[in-house]
Amino acid sequence: METERAGRLEGLSEKIFLDRYAWKNANSNETSVGDVVLVLTKDDPKFPSKEVGEVLAREGNKVRIKLRSGDTIDSSIEKLTLTIEKTPEEMWDRLAKAVSSVEDGADKRKLWQERFRYILEDWKLVPGGRIAAGAGASEELTLFNCYVIPSPEDSRGGIMNTLTEMTEIMARGGGVGINLSSLRPRRAIVAGVNGSSSGAVSWGGLFSYTTGLIEQGGSRRGALMLMMNDWHPDVLDFITVKQTMGQVTNANLSVCVSNDFMRAVKEDLDWDLVFPDTKDPSYDEQWDGDLEKWRRAGKKVMLYKTVPAREVWHSIMESAWKSAEPGVVFMEYYNEMSNSWYFNPIISTNPCGEQGLPAWGVCNLSAVNLSKFYDAAKQDVDWDQLGKVTRWSVRFLDNVIDATPYHFEENERNQKKERRIGLGTMGLAELMIKLEIRYGSPESLMFLDKLYGFMAREAYLASTEIAAEKGSFPAFEADKYVQSGFMKNLISAYPEIGDAVTKRGMRNVTVITQAPTGSTGTMVGTSTGIEPYFAFEYYRQSRLGFDKQYVPVAQEWKDANPGEELPEYYVTSMSLSAEDHIRVQAAIQRWVDSSISKTANCPNDFTVEDTKKLYELAFELGCKGVTIYRDGSRDVQVLSTKKDEADQSALEKAVTDTIEETTQADSAETASGQQQLINGETDTVTAAGNLNAALPQSLEPQVFDKEYKRRPQVLSGATYKMNTPFGMAYITINDINESPGEIFLNVGKAGSDVSAMAEALGRVCSLFLRYGDHGNKVMLLIKHLKGIGGTGAIGFGVNRVESIADAVAKALEMHIENKEPEVVYEQAASVKAVVPQRSTAAELPVVPQAAAYGSKPYSTAGSSSTDLCPSCGSASLINIEGCKTCSVCGFSKCS
Structure with missing residues (x-):
């Protein structure tokens, strides 16, 4: 892939732009000669392929198209995506006009349309996917990427209501986070039907299944995060649910961990698994999943089980080690740091984990492209330019709150009460390479502290300036706002922010979020989010097809230095230690009032004990959450490189899934496949390697x-x-x-x-x-x-x-x-x-x-004479009354 710095897109970048973000013409029948279109060249439900081309001729429903590759193909109108916009410049014009339209008066609208167009130019600010696709293009499309909806009411009707809300949001392109802790545990009595509950985890399976249906029914995958608090009686089942095939397959999972739980782990204390007394007369009206609020009201809490805290922690660590899930969110610490601590508690995160939100909260995201702020003459960051773009970007996102359509009154009421925005970054790894700073080194931690501290200062001062002009968010209370953990840290470093907040107020409850930016970062040709590059040459398989990718900043150096190895500051994610990943995350988290989407990559021989140490290090360093990925821990993994000891199942999948695409690309260089949920989209990326060399060889008998x-x-x-x-x-x-x-x-x-x-x-x-x-x-x-x-x-x-x-x-x-x-x-x-x-x-x-x-x-004594139960898997199948029966789950081979 090549991306010209002037904004013109080629190859995969152009395909992503036309497919996801360009303004679509809903009537493809209007296609005419000369139109640039996206054509479906391989109609496969799992691995489709699309190419960009120009219409040469049309006869009825048939069209002849010249592809960018130079080939000519015949197709039909039904397989075309016709866009109103053909170039990023047209999209930038649309976005600048739409987002500035909420300003008061023609003069202000003109001024901010020009400023917004400036920061969008050349991808200095890359809007979140929903903003790019929807602003000025449709009054139906939400401009928010992700949502958190209230924990389900603990009743059949309440669960179905949550299911409806989730479905409606996903159908409009939004991802959803749900905390399941409000649902009573498995086998708890349900008095109304004289029965027992199937448990919170089983209802999570329903939400997951529905998310999969949405993925099958549309071009964009539904994205779901399911969370559970550490006190819930079903938490151990939740931790291990993905080890049972088919139960929860379309959701990310995270456990919400408290400070008390972490102390219990450290001191090897017992941990109580509890739930409110469901017989309480006010249970249906008052229980919303907030256990502390329930206790403060003097309500009874039932003890279900007491277990060693380290047993629960070990279960989380072992499962994360095996399959990268569940993640951990230090939710109590998150709320201590949260600026909305005094009026709107955080109950869950969005599907990628970068945005902790209250009930009915939304993600309002865009990213500053740091790779655009390298001053080659000074070999430094262009601080003045970065400061200006950061300040204007805050206003851009604040305006989105008023420009977006709202499909739920609750979302509108909550968002306009707190005006939550999330300005993030992409291109960090590219900027550090240009500065010759090795990602993860002690020098890099000092640089990151300076860089993100600077951006936080500029962003917060911008929000106070907008507040002086337009008013603070309605829930703002200065004396309480400045008492959050984050604000105390920010003001101690930059006292002028405390003065500005006190004098001017604050327009937005939060300002900064570090999202993954997978699709948008790939489109503009830079490193995604705050991650290092995975590899400098790789293959990418998605619903757009199979594409070979080169990282421009590395390819340019290779072209200028033929035959030489890349310098040591060209690092990839797997060349770093897991501790390096966590220390970078912690350094940036200090200046992020929301959270961070970040994965700590670990080698295959990383142990469960290593995993425990890593998660505990993250907690000690002030991270709000942790997710690891151990190389090879999934048959289909996020990213993979060719190893001496290749994983056979992944290799076989790579051969099966990519052989046709490899032939079409006229290349036999591919390695094992992987999948990653990025901005709600499932992509498969294969690192460059030699497929033929990796294929198993037949062995001669001799x-x-x-x-x-x-x-x-x-x-x-x-x-x-x-x-x-x-x-x-x-x-x-x-x-x-x-x-x-x-x-x-x-x-x-x-x-x-x-x-x-x-x-x-x-x-x-x-x-x-x-x-x-x-x-x-x-x-x-x-x-x-x-x-x-x-x-x-x-x-x-x-x-x-x-x-x-x-x-x-x-x-x-x-x-x-x-x-x-x-x-x-x-x-x-x-x-x-x-x-x-x-x-x-x-x-x-x-x-x-x-x-x-x-x-x-x-x-x-008994287990030596028992068989495995095919139902529950335990070694408890014994002969009773002439039939093999499970003593644990009751399964019988005779029934």
Whole structure:
């Protein structure tokens, strides 16, 4: 992709512009010769393809089009997107006129139309997607990207009402955030129907399913965030719900964490899972999901369960480690920092997490393109120009509040009460490369503090100036407003802001938000949001087709320095440590009154313990939320690069999904696919690599015989006795040439499902260990088996066993390290006992089941004779009255 700095768009940039943001002509039948159109060249529901071209001829419903590539194709009118606007200049004119139209008087409208046109010119300010698509083009389209709607009323009618509100917003292009904590927990009594509730998580599944229908019915995906507070009795089910296929597939998930919970984790305290007394006479009228408000009213709260706080925290960390969800939002801290703390509490975030909002709150977003503010002569930021664009951009967004149509009175009432805006940035990584500052370095943290502090000062002073002219937001109370955590920090750094707020007032309750800007950033050809570049050369698969992408700032350097490696300040997201990501996020968060969409990328060998340390570091540094992505933790991941140890499932998907597009692009350079929800759009991006080289090669029989290590008649090794969630496991590891080459597993009763799967695991591990040069094969096997979780876990600390596979990994570690860990027995008094030095039959002591950390109440004695239940997955299928029946969920093979 190439993007000329004058604003002209080419390649993918032009396609994104015409498809998403240019003013559309609703009647494609008006197409005529000479029109520039977007034509559907591949009508595939999953991987369609569109190209830009010019109409050469038309005969009835048929058209002949010359594509930008030079090819000529025949198509039909139905496959064309006809736009009124062909260039960004036309869009800038439309936006400047529409957003300035709410100014009082012709002179002011003319003045601000000129100023808004100036900041839009050359993409200095890039409006949020909904503003770009809707302002001045339609009185039906919302100019707000995302919404938070009130937590559902805890009744069937209330839930259906929330579903309707969500659907109406998504149908108009908005994403939605919902906090499910108002819904009673699973199995709670519902007196009106003499039954019990299916629980908050199941209703979340309904919202998720409906979001998927909206995605299928339109060209833009519905975007949904589901959240739950840490005190809710269903929180553990919520954390792990995505581990059950099909339950929640079209929503992002986050847990709202309190300061008390984090203290309980740090001090290893118990944590109460509670819910209001649903029998309270005023429950239906007063309960809205705010537990503290309920308690302040003197209402009764029911204790459902007490669990170790670290058990809940471990569950969150393990799930995030496995699949990047759920995220964590430090919601109590968020509200302490929030400028609306005294009148409008934050209850949820939008789908991408950058905007915490009250009930009926909205995202009103645009981004300053920092790459445009590099002063090459001074090798510095053009501070004067940046300050001017920042100040005028605040007024631009404030005007959007009055220019947008409102489809819900509640949205209009709330937004005009607080006038919340979110000015963000894109192009940060590109600017830092031009300044030769390495992203994530100590030098960069100092630079970011200066840059974003400067922008916060300019933005807040601009809001006070508008307040002096037009009035403060109606809920403004100066003495309370300046007491928020954010304002205290801002005023301590810039006292003049405190004076200005006191004298002039404040036009907007919040001013700054750091959104991901995925589609708009890609359109204008710069780095998205505050993220570093993922790669400097990659492929992008979306509903517009398959496109090879080059990062201009890197390509320009390569062209000027052929054959040389990029300098060290050209960093990518995976070349940074996870801690670097978090420290950058924290440095910027100091100057952001809302929040930040940011992902901490982690290597594949990042552990669950590493994840815990990272999240706790984020809390200590003042981040409002955390999301990580561990490379390879999903079969279809956000971004991927070619590794020495390629993930086979991702490779197979890449081959399946991209082979046709690769052929069309006349290129065979692709790697594993990935998906990312960006501004409500699902995109697939594939990093550049060599597909042919990555394809599995067929093995000749003689090669296999040569590399396969035959089993000698006699082998020596050791047997390890380890307690697992499915009973006692006897794991025998035999050595070939002083390295593990054979594994036998004895778990469960002979003939049971558990025994069969254990035997299969042992055979596959043995085959893996005995084929080829050993090298790091043992460590590779340990890495892939360690931490695999099942329906329960048993043991503490280093002795915690997640599954049979996890037990094999731990036994292998002990075997190659030739040592035993120190073990804590859980008895009436804690007694430490050191296991004797390993012998031929080393044995790990059994941790009593009742004390098992995070385990389910399986009986050790019984689990060895049970099979896996196909319904709930627990090892509890036993023979009762001639039929195999689950003792946990009641499933019966005879019914």
